Amino acid sequence: MKKPTPSYESQELRDFGEVLRGRRTIELFLRKLVPAALVKEALEAAVWAPNHHLTEPWRFYLLGKESVASCLELICDIVTTKKDAKMGEFKAQSWSEKPGWLVVTCRKSDDESTQREDYAACCAATQNFMLYLWKAGVGSKWTTGDITRDTRFYDIVGINADEEFVVGLIWYGYPKLTPTQSRKPIDAVLIQLP
Numbered sequence: 394m395k396k397p398t399p400s401y402e403s404q405e406l407r408d409f410g411e412v413l414r415g416r417r418t419i420e421l422f423l424r425k426l427v428p429a430a431l432v433k434e435a436l437e438a439a440v441w442a443p444n445h446h447l448t449e450p451w452r453f454y455l456l457g458k459e460s461v462a463s464c465l466e467l468i469c470d471i472v473t474t475k476k477d478a479k480m481g482e483f484k485a486q487s488w489s490e491k492p493g494w495l496v497v498t499c500r501k502s503d504d505e506s507t508q509r510e511d512y513a514a515c516c517a518a519t520q521n522f523m524l525y526l527w528k529a530g531v532g533s534k535w536t537t538g539d540i541t542r543d544t545r546f547y548d549i550v551g552i553n554a555d556e557e558f559v560v561g562l563i564w565y566g567y568p569k570l571t572p573t574q575s576r577k578p579i580d581a582v583l584i585q586l587p
């Protein structure tokens with residue numbers, strides 16, 4: 394029998410909304426590894442983001458043990474230079490506990506409007522990726538910290554800075570702790586025109 398189309402009253406739709414509202418940025422992860430097949434599925438869903446002119450401007454880089462180790466050395470160095478060696482080591486230690494590392498990049502464009510649209514599409518793809526994982530019980534954190542703008546990071550990941558820029562470094566894994574969050578009520582940001 395054909396399933397009824399979900400209406401605004403359906404449980405299916407409420408559950409979908411709960412996935413959107415319930416996703417949280419996760420800082421602390423369990424050691425358990427996320428199956429590679431699930432990550433691949435999430436990426437497959439990610440690329441169905443809206444994308445003006447179907448430019449498909451995204452690239453996804455999945456980091457392995459060696460590239461993660463290089464990132465840990467780099468963040469240690471960045472923080473040591475900015476603050477001190479103790480803080481650098483602390484940061485590298487905390488980052489070593491992130492189970493999964495994905496870098497999302499966007500193709501550069503000389504046309505300002507295309508660049509904005511492409512970046513927007515890459516952000517939508519990133520959100521798709523995170524939501525797909527969330528529904529599977531996997532949390533994530535999108536970061537655009539100093540490391541994502543460092544040329545040495547581009548070298549580690551193998552990004553050609555003339556052609557792409559980093560949209561985000563996404564850590565993912567099973568959440569150890571899910572924080573609470575709040576948002577303004579929608580009426581505070583909704584302008585209803587006659």
Ligand SMILES: Cc1cc2nc3c(=O)[nH]c(=O)nc-3n(C[C@H](O)[C@H](O)[C@H](O)COP(=O)(O)O)c2cc1C
Pocket residue numbers: 416417418419535536537538561574
């Ligand atoms: C483009 C982008 C960049 C972000 N960069 C960082 C970051 O560098 N550091 C950080 O702690 N969180 C970062 N976040 C996560 C936000 O801080 C987080 O989404 C916000 O606190 C709301 O929490 P929630 O995702 O649980 O709703 C970023 C989020 C986005 C969308």
